[in-house]
Amino acid sequence: MTGDEREQRVAAAAAAALQVQGVAFLKPGLAGRLRASASALARTGRGPDRRRTDPAAGVRVRQGTPWTAEVHIVLQRGHRALDVTRAVRSAVADSFGETPVRVTVTVSGMV
Amino acid sequence: MAINDETRPAYGTDGIQDELLPQEGGAPAGAISPAEVPTRGEEDAAMEETEDEGVDERLPCGRLLSEVWEAEDQGTGDPHLYECPHCSAARAELGLLGDTVRDVLASEPDDRDGQGWDTTALTARVMDVVRLELRPGRPLPLGETSEDLWIMEAAAAKTVRAAAESLAGVHAGACRIGPPPEQFVPARPTEERRRPTHVELEVAVSDLAPLWEVADGVRERVRMAVDHELGMDVAAIDIRITDIYADEDDDEEIGMPGRPGHGRSGSGRAPAGGWEVTLDDR
Structure with a gap:
């Protein structure tokens, strides 16, 4: 596996997860969360600055038999966690095409 | 229903609540006696160990995020930091x-008296983020065993507390969600962790309704x-009433249920020595 291949898998999985209704965004890293929080404060009333948020921050992919994909999502309130995680699991698995993959989905927060 | 004469600090993994509560020797004292729950101390120790290991993020290349940041700050010139895509992303x-910190510092102060930034709000927001990041609690199972779907305890606890507070006069406190305490075994395998969970919620309630009625209402909302x-999938929901406060229109002191004469002050706090009422869902 080259780095490019893995990066492509990560990007595809992240895009698939973000398409699911109820996913607010993928869990950013600590720096991203601090940055978004500080930016929101500086830009009063305009909400978190997501322009700089890495869209694939909450996705980790490892090659193996099968491949594994860990997806950490932040849930949008009003959507049922179980239903959303199931949909994300299905979408991420589909993003791997014919390649067998074990998908783990975790709700890390809610907004 | 059990009425205990001692109040113990919460042992839940609600990060914000736990941070504010005193703990001695790393293991909180408890109204539940050690004989009743012999594994609680072990549980706390195991959780602390797990959390210590989990505080730092390990990048896919094997480096710890803190190591990468430290090396970047110190300018060690380690070539790996520049060649590795993960370390490069972390450095970026x-x-x-x-940049964000510099932007904030360079922008205009938000107050009108020219004293500069009020850092209180910023500090509070940053600490909220840090607490949630560092104390997310346990992963709790969703769905079937084969599905591998989880929700972090802190996220689930938000929903539980919000449900409790949807009832008038109820203020939710510490919330622990996990396996039943008496069954907790450190380093449980994944399959073991997928058993139905057990919710323990502390609430403060107004004195306007009978305790059992409030507890039943809270339990139903949470369920x-x-x-x-x-x-x-939840096996049990235990409600622990840790405080009864007087409604603003009611100036009379309140006696403890079943304990005539054991009144409390008008401040709405529990008396010295504390008390609590536990209404178990068993």
């Missing part, structure tokens, strides 16, 4: 964070929220 993220909003 740190750079963006630094509905856990089912409808989370879809999590």
